[in-house]
Every structure is written in C-alpha cells, then in structure tokens.
Amino acid sequence: MVRITTIVACAAALLLPGASRAQQWNSAGLEQSAIDASKTKSAPPPRRDLTGIWDAGGSGIAGPGHQSAPWTQWGQQKASAYKPGNGPRAVYEADINDPLSTVCDPAGFPRLVLYETRPFQVVQTPNQVLILYMFEKRWRVIGTDGRALPKDPDPRWYGYSVGHWEDDFTFVVQTVGMDERTWLDNAGNPHSGELKVEERYYRVNRDRMELTVTIDDAKTFTKPWLGRDKMPLTRAPANMDVMEMICSPTEVMDFRKNISDRTDKK
Amino acid sequence: MKAKLLGVFLTAAGLLVASTPSFAHHGTASFDTTRDLTLKGTVTDWIWANPHCFLKFDAMDETGTVRNWAVEVSNPTDMTKRGWARGSFKAGDQVNVNLQPVKNGAPIGRLRTVTLPDGSTLSAGGPAPAAAALPQ
Numbered sequence: 001m002v003r004i005t006t007i008v009a010c011a012a013a014l015l016l017p018g019a020s021r022a023q024q025w026n027s028a029g030l031e032q033s034a035i036d037a038s039k040t041k042s043a044p045p046p047r048r049d050l051t052g053i054w055d056a057g058g059s060g061i062a063g064p065g066h067q068s069a070p071w072t073q074w075g076q077q078k079a080s081a082y083k084p085g086n087g088p089r090a091v092y093e094a095d096i097n098d099p100l101s102t103v104c105d106p107a108g109f110p111r112l113v114l115y116e117t118r119p120f121q122v123v124q125t126p127n128q129v130l131i132l133y134m135f136e137k138r139w140r141v142i143g144t145d146g147r148a149l150p151k152d153p154d155p156r157w158y159g160y161s162v163g164h165w166e167d168d169f170t171f172v173v174q175t176v177g178m179d180e181r182t183w184l185d186n187a188g189n190p191h192s193g194e195l196k197v198e199e200r201y202y203r204v205n206r207d208r209m210e211l212t213v214t215i216d217d218a219k220t221f222t223k224p225w226l227g228r229d230k231m232p233l234t235r236a237p238a239n240m241d242v243m244e245m246i247c248s249p250t251e252v253m254d255f256r257k258n259i260s261d262r263t264d265k266k
Numbered sequence: 267m268k269a270k271l272l273g274v275f276l277t278a279a280g281l282l283v284a285s286t287p288s289f290a291h292h293g294t295a296s297f298d299t300t301r302d303l304t305l306k307g308t309v310t311d312w313i314w315a316n317p318h319c320f321l322k323f324d325a326m327d328e329t330g331t332v333r334n335w336a337v338e339v340s341n342p343t344d345m346t347k348r349g350w351a352r353g354s355f356k357a358g359d360q361v362n363v364n365l366q367p368v369k370n371g372a373p374i375g376r377l378r379t380v381t382l383p384d385g386s387t388l389s390a391g392g393p394a395p396a397a398a399a400l401p402q
Binding site: 026028029031090091092093094101118134243245246247248251252254255258259262263264 | 295296313315316317318320322336338341342343344346347368369370372374
C-alpha cells in the first residue's frame with residue numbers, strides 16, 4: 001500500500017509540475033501538462049493586468065525559423081548575405097554567420113519574441129510595462145503613459161515601444177526603431193530600419209494569454225505577415241525562479257573551437 | 267493494480283520528457299544523418315554551456331586509435347527539462363555513447379543517448395527511440 005501511495009504521489013507530482021517545481025531554483029519552465037491545463041482549468045482573467053511569469057513551452061521555440069511573406073528585391077539582396085543555420089537556406093555549421101549564435105550579438109527585437117519565447121515576467125507600473133526575458137536575460141520597457149513613438153529614432157537593438165489597452169483584456173504594443181543588423185529568426189529573414197512590429201497580448205483567462213505578432217516592413221517584405229499567431233502562454237507559479245539563458249562570447253568561442261570550426265565547410 | 271499504476275506513472279513521465287521542446291541553433295547540414303555510432307569511452311570534459319552543452323571523451327576506433335570526441339546536445343535549459351545537469355558527468359567516467367557523426371570524419375557528432383557508469387541512460391531528445399526526437 002505504501003508503494004502504491006508513493007507511486008500515486010510521484011505521478012501527481014509529475015502531472016502538477018507547476019506546483020511541485022514552484023519551490024525550486026533554476027526552473028527551465030513549465031511542463032507540458034501545466035501548459036495544457038491552462039486551456040480549461042482556470043478562472044476569469046483580471047482586468048488590464050498581465051503581471052506574472054509566462055511560459056509558451058515548446059510552441060515558443062521557433063528554431064527552424066519562419067515562413068515569412070515574400071521578400072522584396074531589397075529584402076532578397078539583404079538576405080543573400082545571411083548564412084543561416086536553419087530553414088531552406090541552411091548552410092554547414094562552420095559557415096553560419098548568424099550574429100546571435102556565432103558572436104553573441106543581441107537577438108534584438110522582434111527576434112527575441114519570434115525565435116525563442118522562453119519564460120518571461122511581466123511587471124506593470126503606473127506608466128510602463130516591463131518584460132523581463134529568460135532568453136538572454138534581457139528586458140524591454142514599454143511606455144504606457146500616452147507618449148508617441150519617436151519620429152526619427154536612432155536604431156536600437158530592442159527598438160522603442162509604446163503600449164495601450166485596446167479593451168480590458170487586450171494589450172497592444174507598437175515598436176519601431178530596430179537595428180537593421182538583427183535577424184528576425186534562425187532562417188536568416190532580414191528586416192530594414194522601417195520595420196514596425198505590433199504585439200497583441202490577449203488575456204484568455206487567469207492562467208493563459210495569447211500573443212500575436214505582426215511584421216510590417218514594406219522595404220523588406222511584399223506584405224505584412226504574422227510572426228506569431230495566437231501563440232499560447234501559460235502563467236507560471238509566482239515564485240518560480242527562472243534559469244539564466246545567456247549567450248556568453250567565451251562559451252560560444254569554446255563551442256566553435258571544439259565543434260563548429262571542425263566540421264565541413266561548403 | 268500496482269503494475270497498472272506504475273504503467274500510468276511511467277507513461278506520464280515519458281510523455282512529459284517527450285514534450286520538452288527540441289531546439290538547436292543550427293540544422294543538420296554538417297551531420298551524416300545516415301550513420302549511427304556507439305562508442306565506449308572515458309569522459310574527459312562535460313561543458314554545460316550555451317549555445318550547446320557538449321561531452322568530450324576518449325574512445326578507441328576500429329583501428330585501435332584513441333581519439334578525443336566532442337559531441338553536442340541542446341542547451342542547459344532544454345537539457346534540464348530532459349533530466350540532465352551540470353553534474354551529470356565527471357572526468358574519468360566510463361560511458362557508452364550513441365551518436366550521429368559529422369560528414370567529414372572528424373571525431374565530432376551529436377549525442378543521442380549515453381549510458382552512465384551506474385547503468386542508467388540519458389537521452390538527448392526524449393525517451394527511446396531518441397533519434398526520432400533529436401533536435402532539428
């Protein structure tokens with residue numbers, strides 16, 4: 001009987017990992033069962049509130065890259081210099097020139113949310129929404145004080161963002177001024193300085209929200225396209241301690257020396 | 267009853283391991299996806315780092331030559347979800363490593379599964395058969 005009790009307890013711990021892992025340090029994120037549960041087993045959402053730690057689980061990982069809208073001629077020319085590690089134009093490992101994975105340049109925005117949406121924490125203040133990301137251990141500051149986007153901004157790795165509540169459960173963020181050096185994804189999708197990104201965070205219930213990201217860059221793509229389409233995010237226990245996930249130049253150089261640089265080139 | 271409950275437990279555990287995300291910062295172009303090697307070796311280093319963790323070990327090939335292999339897995343975050351840890355290996359551990367080698371013959375590859383000195387097995391891509399769930 002004791003054994004049966006132990007087995008049932010173990011199974012319950014696995015099926016309720018959010019609770020069982022809540023007291024641990026260095027969580028890598030929620031288990032799939034907790035993510036699945038948030039679809040149905042939840043309460044109504046709070047009004048105008050995204051605070052908490054959110055995890056997209058496996059659906060946040062877009063390692064192979066995205067199927068974008070067709071490139072313009074400018075976009076095609078820009079992309080031709082990019083040697084990605086994934087997607088239809090993937091090259092041998094030693095030939096990759098992705099600035100994120102080879103030299104740890106910042107992922108930048110919107111790659112940070114298109115590529116690896118690992119767990120992130122949302123903090124709301126009276127005039128800002130802060131998003132603290134596990135991936136790269138970066139943060140973004142989204143102005144909610146009614147300010148306008150800058151007219152002719154100096155490019156920044158993570159751009160300039162403003163947000164507003166479209167209704168009680170939908171928070172919309174507009175971002176401009178992204179640095180052209182960043183890629184959009186692992187497949188080597190480029191963007192121009194004219195890129196405008198809209199993020200829509202829709203709070204479905206207390207434990208779930210959906211993220212839709214629209215890429216609008218007429219210089220690079222023939223039409224706007226969705227980088228994320230209602231990507232589900234599950235609220236994690238408030239006391240989850242999120243692991244670090246940092247691209248360290250020291251570590252990436254060690255990886256290249258031991259692995260990448262010893263593989264084939266084309 | 268016990269057996270049934272244990273079965274449920276193992277199935278649940280398997281599904282959870284299988285559902286962890288697969289990710290790599292590069293594709294399979296450098297790897298010979300038609301080959302599969304199992305080598306008995308001695309761990310020389312275990313690097314727990316981004317963008318990929320990798321295991322280094324000395325192993326003898328069919329000609330009697332000992333080479334130092336370096337085989338990658340995913341990043342620490344993904345490997346934590348699969349039950350791996352910074353302390354999973356130490357220098358001197360005797361291991362059996364199943365891997366997919368690179369095309370150019372260098373002692374480089376992608377680790378699929380590894381059997382530890384205590385007989386337990388770690389999988390790089392979820393439960394067996396690991397190859398089906400390897401990062402792409």
